[in-house]
Amino acid sequence: MGAFSEVVLAEEKRTQRLVAIKCIPKKALEGKENSIENEIAVLHKIKHANIVSLEEIFESKSHLYLVMQLVSGGELFDRIIEKGFYTEKDASKLIQQILDAVKYLHDMGIVHRDLKPENLLYYSMDEDSKIMISDFGLSKIEGSGSVMSTACGTPGYVAPEVLAQKPYSKAVDCWSIGVIAYILLCGYPPFYDENDAKLFEQILKAEYEFDSPYWDDISDSAKDFIVHLMEKDPNTRYTCEQALQHPWIAGDTALEKNIHESVSAQIKKNFAKSKWKVKRPDLSWTNNTWWIVHFPLVYSLVTRLALVWTSGRTLLSSLAFFFSVNRCKLCVRRVLNGS
Numbered sequence: 001m002g003a004f005s006e007v008v009l010a011e012e013k014r015t016q017r018l019v020a021i022k023c024i025p026k027k028a029l030e031g032k033e034n035s036i037e038n039e040i041a042v043l044h045k046i047k048h049a050n051i052v053s054l055e056e057i058f059e060s061k062s063h064l065y066l067v068m069q070l071v072s073g074g075e076l077f078d079r080i081i082e083k084g085f086y087t088e089k090d091a092s093k094l095i096q097q098i099l100d101a102v103k104y105l106h107d108m109g110i111v112h113r114d115l116k117p118e119n120l121l122y123y124s125m126d127e128d129s130k131i132m133i134s135d136f137g138l139s140k141i142e143g144s145g146s147v148m149s150t151a152c153g154t155p156g157y158v159a160p161e162v163l164a165q166k167p168y169s170k171a172v173d174c175w176s177i178g179v180i181a182y183i184l185l186c187g188y189p190p191f192y193d194e195n196d197a198k199l200f201e202q203i204l205k206a207e208y209e210f211d212s213p214y215w216d217d218i219s220d221s222a223k224d225f226i227v228h229l230m231e232k233d234p235n236t237r238y239t240c241e242q243a244l245q246h247p248w249i250a251g252d253t254a255l256e257k258n259i260h261e262s263v264s265a266q267i268k269k270n271f272a273k274s275k276w277k278v279k280r281p282d283l284s285w286t287n288n289t290w291w292i293v294h295f296p297l298v299y300s301l302v303t304r305l306a307l308v309w310t311s312g313r314t315l316l317s318s319l320a321f322f323f324s325v326n327r328c329k330l331c332v333r334r335v336l337n338g339s
Contacts, residue, residue, distance in 0.1 A: 002012035006130060009070070019055060022066040029064065035137065036064070042110055042139045050101035052121070052134040071133045073122025073129045077267050080184075085178060086260035088222055091184040094120075096249050098177055103138075103240035106170045114138040115162075115176035116157045118182065142170065156189050160204050160232050171234035174243065178229025185222055185259070187191075190230070221246075221253035236275025236331045 004025040031034055043054035043066075058065040075078070076094070082088055097121065104113060112133070112167060118133045159175035161168045182190045190208035193199040202208070208230065210223055225248040231237040239247070247253045 007068075016069045018072075020068045020070045022068055024064045024066070026062055026064060028316055037137050038141075039139065040088060042136045042141060045108060046105065046110065046142075048101050048104045050130055050132055051098050051104075052132050071121045071132045071134070072122050073124045073126070073133070076117045076120040076122070077159075077271055078132065080260075081264045081267060083264075085258050086263060087256045087258060088185065088219060088254040089256050091181065092222075092248055092254035094131055094184060094331070095177065095181050097108050098133065098180070099244050099249065101133050101239045102173050102177065105229065106240055107171070108178055109142045111140045111142060111170045112136065112138070113140060114154060114157075115173055115180065116154050117180060120180075123262065155172075155199060156191055156203075160206060161233065161234050163200050163204055171237050171239070174229050174237055175231075175234075176239060177240075177243070178226050178238075181222075181229065182208070182226050183267075185263070186211075186216050186227075187263040188214070188254065188270040192270075206230060214266065217255075217257055217259060217262075219253055219255050221248045221251075222255075225249070 005028075005280050008023060009020050010021050011017070036209055040054070040057065047053060052303050053069040054066060054068060056067040058067065079241070098115075098320055102112065114135060114137070119133060121134055122129045123131045130250070152274065157176045157179050159168065159172040162172055179190060191199055193202065195255045196209075211220070212303050215223070225243070228238040228246070229243060243249060
C-alpha cells in the first residue's frame, strides 16, 4: 500500500511514545480491499523483535490509519555507506537477524514475498541497532485456501520458480535472502540487465558469478552460503533453519577484513540515490524551504496559542498552559477525530 499511502510521525498521548501512522485514503483502496485485509491479517498475527509491528488501527470516513511501531535508524544501504568500517562479519550478523525473523514467519505459515534491502530498516541510530523487516503488502498466509502462483515481488530479488509461473512456497524468501547476502558482500546485484526479458532469463537459469576483483577478498564460506540459498531448485535450496546453522552464520568463518571502500562504492554506483550525489537541501529555519515544509504546523500552533492568550491569561501562563495541554500531538488528534 506504500504507493498511495502517507506516513506521519505521531506521539501517543498517554505514554508519549512516538509511532508512525500509515494513512491510506479509502478511495485508493477501491478494488484492492483484499490486499490491505491480507496485510492487516498478517501484521495482527506476528510479533518479533526484527519485524515492524502493527500497534493499532483507526478508521474515518475517508481514511484507514495503521499505527505502526516507529523505526528511526534509516535504510540498510544508507547505514553501510555511512560506516567507515564494514566487514563480512557485519554482513553475517545482518543476515542472521533476517533469517531469524523470516524463520519465525515461515513457522507461522507466512511468506513475505518481497524481501529486498529497501524493506530492511534499522530500529534506531545506535551503532549496534537491530535490523527490522517492513512492508508486508505482498505477504501471504500459506494454506489459506489457494496455491501460491501469482508472479509478484521485485525484479532482481524474485526466485526462478516465480518467474516460471510455477506453484511456489516459502523457499522464495530464502532465495531473496541469498540475493541480499550477495549484495551485502560486493555492493552490486547478482543479476542485472536493462532489458527485463534478459534479466528474467538470467534469473531463470540462476546465472551469476563471483566476479574478480570484487569477490577476491570474500571467504569461500560466504560464497558457499550464498550458493545454497540461491539454488535454482527450491526443493534443495536451503531453508532458513539450515541457513542459520551454516558456519558463515553460526560459526566463525566470516572474515573481519574491512571491505567498506569497495562495497560502498558499488552500492553508490548500482543503487544510486540523489542524496548520495547531491548536497542535501538547507532545512534550517532561516531557509524558505523550512517554512514551506513546516508552515501548516507553525500556523496551527500559533493559532492555538493565540486562543489561549486571549482567554485572559498572561503570556507566560498562556505558554505554560499551552505546552502542558497540547504538547504537539496534532497527528494523533487528527486520527482519533477521524478528520
